[in-house]
Amino acid sequence: MQAVKLHHTALVTTAVVAVGAVVTTILQVATGDFPVEFFAFPMNLVVAALWLLSLAELWRRRRESVVAKYMLSMWATYLSLALAAVCGVAAGIMAELPTRKWWFVVALLFVMSHLVLVTLRGWRNAEGVRWRFLLNHVGLLLALGAGFWGAPDIEELRLPLVEGRPTSEAYVREGRSVPLGYEMSLLDFDAAYYDNGTPSDFAARVEIAGEEVTLRVNSPYRYRWGEDIYLVNYEKDLARRTRCIVQVVRDRWAPIMAFGIVLMLAGAALMFAHGAKRGVRKEVQR
Amino acid sequence: MMLGWPILPWATALVVALSLAAAVVAAKAKERSVWAISLAALAVVVMGGFIAQLWVVLERPPMRTMGETRLWYSFCLLCAGLFTYARWRYRWILSFSTLMATVFLLINCLRPEIHDSSLMPALQSAWFVPHVAVYMFSYALLGCALLLALYGFCNRRADIDDAIEQLLYGGVAFFTVGMLSGALWAKQAWGYHWSWDPKEAWAAATWIIYLAAIHLRLHRPDCRRIFRIIVVVGFCTLQMCWWGVNYLPNVERSVHTYNIDN
Numbered sequence A: 001m002q003a004v005k006l007h008h009t010a011l012v013t014t015a016v017v018a019v020g021a022v023v024t025t026i027l028q029v030a031t032g033d034f035p036v037e038f039f040a041f042p043m044n045l046v047v048a049a050l051w052l053l054s055l056a057e058l059w060r061r062r063r064e065s066v067v068a069k070y071m072l073s074m075w076a077t078y079l080s081l082a083l084a085a086v087c088g089v090a091a092g093i094m095a096e097l098p099t100r101k102w103w104f105v106v107a108l109l110f111v112m113s114h115l116v117l118v119t120l121r122g123w124r125n126a127e128g129v130r131w132r133f134l135l136n137h138v139g140l141l142l143a144l145g146a147g148f149w150g151a152p153d154i155e156e157l158r159l160p161l162v163e164g165r166p167t168s169e170a171y172v173r174e175g176r177s178v179p180l181g182y183e184m185s186l187l188d189f190d191a192a193y194y195d196n197g198t199p200s201d202f203a204a205r206v207e208i209a210g211e212e213v214t215l216r217v218n219s220p221y222r223y224r225w226g227e228d229i230y231l232v233n234y235e236k237d238l239a240r241r242t243r244c245i246v247q248v249v250r251d252r253w254a255p256i257m258a259f260g261i262v263l264m265l266a267g268a269a270l271m272f273a274h275g276a277k278r279g280v281r282k283e284v285q286r
Numbered sequence B: 001m002m003l004g005w006p007i008l009p010w011a012t013a014l015v016v017a018l019s020l021a022a023a024v025v026a027a028k029a030k031e032r033s034v035w036a037i038s039l040a041a042l043a044v045v046v047m048g049g050f051i052a053q054l055w056v057v058l059e060r061p062p063m064r065t066m067g068e069t070r071l072w073y074s075f076c077l078l079c080a081g082l083f084t085y086a087r088w089r090y091r092w093i094l095s096f097s098t099l100m101a102t103v104f105l106l107i108n109c110l111r112p113e114i115h116d117s118s119l120m121p122a123l124q125s126a127w128f129v130p131h132v133a134v135y136m137f138s139y140a141l142l143g144c145a146l147l148l149a150l151y152g153f154c155n156r157r158a159d160i161d162d163a164i165e166q167l168l169y170g171g172v173a174f175f176t177v178g179m180l181s182g183a184l185w186a187k188q189a190w191g192y193h194w195s196w197d198p199k200e201a202w203a204a205a206t207w208i209i210y211l212a213a214i215h216l217r218l219h220r221p222d223c224r225r226i227f228r229i230i231v232v233v234g235f236c237t238l239q240m241c242w243w244g245v246n247y248l249p250n251v252e253r254s255v256h257t258y259n260i261d262n
Helices: A004-031 A043-060 A066-071 A074-092 A103-122 A130-155 A254-272 A277-283 B005-026 B034-057 B066-088 B093-110 B128-153 B159-190 B198-219 B224-242 B250-254
Strands: A154-160 A165-169 A177-193 A199-208 A209-216 A221-224 A227-236 A242-250
Touching: A004 A066, A004 A074, A004 A103, A043 A066, A043 A103, A043 A130, A066 A103, A074 A103, A074 B224, A103 A130, A130 A254, A130 B159, A154 A177, A165 A227, A165 B066, A177 A242, A199 A221, A199 A227, A209 A227, A221 A242, A254 B159, A254 B250, A277 B250, B005 B034, B005 B066, B005 B093, B034 B066, B034 B093, B066 B093, B066 B128, B066 B159, B093 B128, B159 B198, B198 B224, B198 B250
Parallel strands: none
Antiparallel strands: A154 A165, A154 A242, A165 A177, A177 A199, A199 A209, A221 A227, A227 A242
16 A cells, blocks of 8 residues: 555656646747746735745645645655755756746745645644744745745846946946936045955945945945945946946845844754754654 | 975874874774774864964965865864764774875875965955855765765664764754855845855755755655765765866856865
C-alpha cells in the first residue's frame, strides 16, 4: 500500500513538472518575458491577495482536496527544494538573468505556495509553538515574498552631480529622464588614494532637499521610508570637473525583506544552538 | 624581526607538525585523548597567531584575496576538526582535517601570490569581517560533513549520519548567517538586499541543496545513501560559490570580483 502511494505521488510530481515546463515554454514563446511592469502597485497587491485567498481556501479543504493534499505532501517539499535549487543554479550560470522568464516566476510561486501551506500546518504541535520552524519558514516567506511581489515596484534612478549645478532630474536605467521630486546639489567631493593608485576612500558632501549630508560607499542616506540615496561612483567629465554618480533606490518592500532576514537570522541561531533534534523527527514521522 | 607573509612556510611547518601529531595520537588512542586535543588546540593557536600578525602587518583584515581566505579556511578547518573530535570522538577526523588544512596551506606556500595591501572602499565596512569569517567557518563544518559522508560510503556505521547531520545544522546555520549578513550589507552598499549576482545565486543554490539534505533526513532517515550523495553535491556547489564562479563567463555581471587574479 505504502509503495503504491509513493509511486502515485512520484508520478503526480513528474506530471506537475511536465505540465509546468510545457505551459511556461508556450507562454515564453508566445508572449516573451514575464510582464513584470504590469504587476506594479496596486496590481501586485490585488494578485497577492487573490493568491493568499486561494491558498486559504486550499488550506480549509486540506482533508478532501487532492490539490491541497499534494501541496502538503513531502514530494511537494522535495519539488520546491529542487525548483529553488534550479533557479539558483540558473541565475548563477546564465549570462542573462533568468528572473523575467516565465518558468522562473512560476517555479518561485510554487515554492512560496508550498511554504505558506506547510507553515500553516507546522507552526505548532501538541507541545506548543515550534519557534525554530516558525522563524525559519516565516522569515524565508517574508524575504522571498517581498522580493517577488515587490520587484515591479522597485525604482532605480541615477543622477550625475557636478559642483555648482543643482538638479532634480534623474535618469532610469534605459536612459529616460524623470523628475526626482526634490533638488540635489554637490557641495564638495574628496577622494584619497593608496600608493598603487587605487582609491582608498571617497566621499561627497551633498545637499538633498535643503539638508546637507555626506555620502560615501557603504554609507547611504535615508531620505524617507523605502527611499535611500547612494554614492556609487565618480568620474572626470570633459571639462576635467569631478562628476559624482548618485543612485536613488525606491523600494518600499525592502523593510519587509529586512524583517524576514532578521527572523531567519534568529532561526539560524536556534538551529546552531539546538542542532538536530530527535524529538522533531519522531513528531514528523508520526 | 621578519613578519607578514614571509614567515608563512615556518608557520605552516609548525601547524602541520602539531596537527599531524594530534592526528596520530587520536588515531592510536582508544578513548578521547587529552593529548590529541591539546596538540590540535595548539595548532589552532599557532594558525590564529599567524593570521593575527598578518592582520597587524597589512593594517586591514586579511580576508580579501583568495590566498587570504585559504588561510581562514585552514584555520576554521582545524577548529571544526578539533570540535568534531572533542564532541563525537571520531578518531580519524583530525587526520582528515589536517590533510585538508595542509593542502590549503601548501597552495599558499607554493604559489606565493602578489598580496597588495589596498582595501577598496566597498569592502571598508563593519560587515566585512563577520561576513567572511562566518562563511569560512561554515565552509569548514560543511567540509568535515563531506569527509564523513565520503567515509560513510565505505563504512556501515549508522552513527556517521547522525554526526553528518549535526555538522550540517552547524554549517548551514553559519552559512545562513553569512548569506543574510551579506544581504543586509548589500542593501547598505548597493541598494538591494538581493540581486541574483552570480555569487549570491550559487550561495542560494548551495544553501538549498544542504536544506534538502536536512529535510530528507527529517522525513526519511532510512535514505542514507541519497542523504550522503546530497551532502557531496552540496559541497561541489559550495566550490562554485567560493571560487568556481570566478571562472564563469557571467562573472562580468558580478560585483563580487575583489579576489580575481589573486
